[in-house]
Amino acid sequence: MIPELDRIIRGGQVVLADGVKQLDIGIKDGRIAKLAPSIPSSFAKEPPIEAKDYVVMPGMVDAHVHFNEPGFRVWEGFASGSASLAAGGCTTYIDMPLNGIPPTINVAALHEKMEAAVFQSAVDYAFWGGLVPGNLEEIEGLAAAGVVGFKAFLSDPGGRGEMAFRQADDVTLYEGMKKIAKLGSILALHAESDVITGKLTARARLESKGSALDYAATRPVIAEEEAVNRALFFAERTGCSLHFVHISSHAALKLINAAKNNSLNVTAETCPHYLALTEEDMVLLGGVAKCAPPLRNEREQAKLWEAVETGSIDFIASDHSPCPTELKVNDDYFAIWGGISGAQSSMELMITEGTVRRGIPLPYIAQMLATEPAKRFGLHPCKGEIAVGADADLVLVDMNTGYTLKKEDLLYRHAHSPYIGKTMSCRIKATFCRGMLIYEMERGIVRTGAGEWIRPCEPMVIVS
Incomplete structure (x- = not known):
């Protein structure tokens, strides 16, 4: 036989x-x-x-990681980053476009990223393309080359220099959405109002503020809420499918779910750090807990868990954003690199916090970690589910x-x-x-x- x-x-x-x-x-x-x-x-x-x-469990599909290749392998390259994901039960990830040199904003840059990943990644992968000022003519080529969608920032990503990934102004956002809609693709957004966060940060610096809670106060919930509202308005006018990354507040989720009820094609993710940590951890742990949007208070966290349990959040992603350890240590919290290193812990955290402590069934945890991101970004039925x-x-x-x-x-x-x-x-x-x-x-x-x-x-x- x-x-x-x-x-x-x-x-x-x-x-x-x-x-x-x-x-x-x-x-x-x-x-x-x-x-x-x-x-x-x-x-x-x-x-x-x-x-x-x-x-x-089905292998996690982590739709939001930042590896630093090409150009920054000494930070977190495909080899170490994907190894940590595998150790955490992730079998597929989608790499964001902004941390490489060059950023993934045209086909040539995408090919450089592909070359950096081949024979280096322990698990399977896909890529996001970027939407930035000046690359509108690159969108169609990137879509044809195989990106799962496009990423834009509505606040300053913090990069510097000629090759930095830049935030999308309103004209770029609107025109980009029209192109992305015609291609049947999707736009992922970091939704914080740069006008609000920028002015609050400038005021805090003038007043010589520099604590963890001072930083959190410069990125309030209303900054997320305003940016989400503006993006949804543009999506309604253009027909562009949207995905909001790392949503941290109930107010923003209310807007997103109202748009869903109004037949807009829109989804939202949150991250384990918003579900497992609060702003108090920023004070206790220091720079390793800095991210944007910042960690919120216990009341906001409880509302996020309620949204998870009721299906108001579509799925979970790590937003793994690593850096050298020395960039996480500074008496001035504003000067610390923002980003959580957490990709290795996502599945264990969600089972611990969700299933063991809150009684959320494992099939639902699997849906949020694997099935729904795979479906949203065109990787299902191959990925995201245990099925023949x-x-x-x-x-x-x-x-x-x-x-x-x-x-x-x-x-x-x-x-x-x-x-x-x-x-x-x-x-x-x-x-x-x-x-x-x-x-x-x-x-x-x-x-x-x-x-x-x-x-x-x-x-x-x-x-x-």
Whole structure:
């Protein structure tokens, strides 16, 4: 008898779209070919992988990470960044366009980024293109070259120099939305009003303010709310599909959900740091907790969790934005690099904070971490779900082993994170990307450079 499968993952508690079931998973040519209560070992070429002690989650699809290639590999390149994602149960990520030199604002720059990623990424990947002043004529070419969508800033991204990624003025935003709408693509937005944040920051600097809470006060909820409102107005006029990244406030979510109810094609993500940390952590932890928008108070956080539970937030992304550790240390909080290093902890945090502490079912956590981002950005049905025909992107999670995160656990190039010292209620045991074992807790990364740039899914032969 010729084996029909390459390998079997046996007896895990498999997290499906409609529930959790104890199943065997049969894998062939990198895809899930069979799901059944029992699959004989003789059906596979390799010995089975025993998973009876684990939950099997679909690999996270992290739609928001910042790797610093080309040009900044000493910060966080594809090798270290993707390794940390694999250790955190992520099997696909979408890299943002602004942290490389050059930024991904034309086809030539996209090709440079692709060359930097090939044979370096541990897991699969896709790319965002950028919308900035002066690159409107590049939009069509970037779309044709395969970006999942476009990213724009409504506040100053903070870069400097000739190659810096710049915020989109209203004309660029409006004209860009018209082009993106015609292409049937999507625009992702960092939504904070630069007028509000800029003037409040200038005032704080004149008054020699420099604490964590001083910084937070210069980026109030109304700055997010105003920018979201303005973008939705333009989207209504242009028909452009929108996605709002790292939403931190209930007020902004109310506007987004009202637009959905008015038939606008719009989604929103939030991030684990807004759900697991508050502004008090900015004071206690210092620079590792600085981000934009800033962390909010406990009342705002409670409203975000309510939005997660009621489906008012579409999905979760890490917004992993790393830097060298020395840039996170300064007595002046305004001078610290803004960005959370958190990609390795997203799945464990969401299971800990969502399922264990709040009783949110695992299928719903999987939907927010994997299925919905995959659907939104055209990667489903290959990615984001444990189903016959999908890529065998699978994560074995030990729900009976809690641990306290240490610096030594992190695979980032620069091992800092606001989650160091935080106790997780579960631990990632192993991560498979397209059926290949990439990470194992006891050994670390066991296969490097196996990630591929995501292309449209192809049909497969199903094993009956």
